[in-house]
Amino acid sequence: MSSYRRPIIGVMGPSKINPSMRALAYDLGYQVACHGWILLTGGRNVGVMAAASDGALAAGGLTVGVLPGEVWDQAATSVMIPIMTGMGNARNSINVLSSHVVVACGLGPGTVSEIALAIKVQRPVILLDPTPLTADFFHQLSPEGVRTADTVAAACRHVRAYLDSMEGVAWRE
Numbered sequence: 001m002s003s004y005r006r007p008i009i010g011v012m013g014p015s016k017i018n019p020s021m022r023a024l025a026y027d028l029g030y031q032v033a034c035h036g037w038i039l040l041t042g043g044r045n046v047g048v049m050a051a052a053s054d055g056a057l058a059a060g061g062l063t064v065g066v067l068p069g070e071v072w073d074q075a076a077t078s079v080m081i082p083i084m085t086g087m088g089n090a091r092n093s094i095n096v097l098s099s100h101v102v103v104a105c106g107l108g109p110g111t112v113s114e115i116a117l118a119i120k121v122q123r124p125v126i127l128l129d130p131t132p133l134t135a136d137f138f139h140q141l142s143p144e145g146v147r148t149a150d151t152v153a154a155a156c157r158h159v160r161a162y163l164d165s166m167e168g169v170a171w172r173e
Contacts, residue, residue, distance in 0.1 A: 007163050008038045008064070010099030012115070013048025014108030025051035025105045026058075027152045028128065033061020035156060040099055042091070043067040043083070045076040048105050053078040066094050089113070096123055101162050103128055103155055119145055124162040128155045 009032045013025060029052030032039045039056040041049040043065015053063045057078040065079035068088045075082035085091040092114045096102060102118040103126045104111050118125045119142040127135055127148045138146045149155035163169075 005169065006036065006038050006062075007100045007159075008040050008098060009159060010040045010095055010102045010114075010118075011048065011052040011105055012042070012095065012102060012111050013052070013105040014111055015044060015047035015049070016108070017047045017051070017106055021048070021106050022051045024129065024152065026055035028052055028103065028105055028155065029055030029057075029061070029063075030059045031152050031156050032056055032159075033059035035160075037159070038062045038064060040064045040066065040095060041076075041079070042095060042110070043075050043079050045074060048111075050076040050078065052105065064098075066091050066098070093117060096121060099123060100166070101126065101159050103159065104130070107131075107134055115146075116141075124158075126155050126158045126162075128152070 011028055025048040029039055033056040039061055041052055043049055053076045056063045063079050064081045065075050066083045067074055068091045070084050070086045096114055096117040101124045104115050105128045115125055125146045129150055130148055135148045147158045149158055
């Protein structure tokens, strides 16, 4: 039996980013929304989480943030559905398990844990503009489950390919 749902794309990345990473994350969030996909991030008002959510909201998309704490004001203002977990970093499992595809935009310790969790539970992973060392490391862990993309457009093509390959799901876009 097929289900009928909108794809949830998890965008994971560090809380400390430079202006070029902020622009990349914003564009990624914007394009996720333009494709009709739901954006899921760690929800905080910093870094990739805030930038991707800002982009998705600007494009009229639905933004979900799975936050580590219990305080509402930690959520980015562009997160439409903040989910308070009180779980700290353990919320990374919720981020990954709730995403149909995980896109890593930048790298930090939390992002590495989310990528590793995604590989472990066989969620598709796309590394956006990774260093060669990062790409090689994660490809060794999962040659089939990890793809790299140099641009947001290429990342979205990979997301589409992963979604098209998922059997038994009728996507609404």
